[in-house]
Amino acid sequence: MGNIRHTFTSPLRHDHTCHLLYSTYSKYEEDWSSYPHTHYFTELFFVLSGSGSFLVEDETFPIAKHDLIVINPNITHTEKSSLEDPLEYIVLGVDGLNFVIDDANEYLLFHSDEMKDRLDFYFRTILEETENSQKDYEKVCQNLLNILVVHLSRYASSSVEIFPFHKMESRECSRAKRYIDSSFRENITLDKLAEIAQINKYYFSHTFTETYGISPMNYLTQKRIFTSQELLTSTDMSLAQIAQQCGFSSSSYFTQCFRKSCGMTPTAYRKQFLRNQ
Incomplete structure (x- = not known):
């Protein structure tokens, strides 16, 4: 392909x-x-x-x-x-x-x-x-x-x-989303995001999902996946290094999330990119 x-x-x-x-x-x-x-x-x-x-x-x-x-x-x-x-x-x-x-x-x-x-x-x-x-x-x-x-x-x-898609964006959700965008490499929990949004975490999760069409933790994962794709195609970093750089707890969890999102493993994604160069 x-x-x-x-x-x-x-x-x-x-x-x-x-x-x-x-x-x-x-x-x-x-x-x-x-x-x-x-x-x-x-x-x-x-x-x-x-x-x-x-x-x-x-x-x-x-x-x-x-x-x-x-x-x-x-x-x-x-x-x-x-x-x-x-x-x-x-x-x-x-x-x-x-x-x-x-x-x-x-x-x-x-x-x-x-x-x-x-x-x-x-x-x-x-x-x-x-x-x-x-x-x-x-x-x-x-x-x-x-x-x-x-x-x-x-x-x-x-x-x-x-x-x-974001027309109903609230100030609280916007604050949490900006934090994810800038700090996705860190260890981020739902409690941490709710604290940043300064609202109850269950209400925050519901409002974020309704606003952006995706839960806050899934948005975090997608952000990490998107960044990992760039590193896979623009660097020779190992999977373990990319996993750490993108905020995944382990290379195995990174591979699991990547395959679920992209339909292939990170290694297959990189090989496919290199074949097309």
Whole structure:
């Protein structure tokens, strides 16, 4: 499986309702490896060519060229390529975005002949900008993402509403989230976060989950996983060193959490990245 990810070191927030975390290009190869996994953010999955199937929770459906699949945060999903018609796709990781869908699905499968060329342009241009990383490329990508979201809100079915995922953010939850973002390498407990938020820990956990769509401890784990992916692909640090650097109590627990989140072990993730260089 060819898979190349370009991550934003400091995603632009400003007054945008959402911000781009990364763009990933993937193409089916003989070593394809994909397992059900989740993210704390939304993923926009656009098929450039090929066909296959997509699993979301317990539902499987076919996908093909120019399909756009939007996966809400914390929803288990994975993809499977056809052997005869290999999948090639681009994925955007987007924080601050959530889709409210009337039929209770946690994904949107979008296909429009009218929009296909425009979608192809946005996804390819964002990928190209992140690959080249020229001056102000993050601004270009963020602006393209904002336009893409507007077009989706126009052309998607009327049962879909797009809104800022964090719009109900409370001061207490924001304080705890900032602490996680800056101190995730430390030993953090729910009691510690509730103390920082200065509210009862059970109320804090409920409010944080309702605000961000993920529990505080799961958000902490996802933050650590996200950082570990960067270290796996940009350094030759051992798993034990990365586990310690990211705040995991042991390398075995790190591997367990990584596999659950990413669908593969940290070692497999690193090998896959190196094969694609």
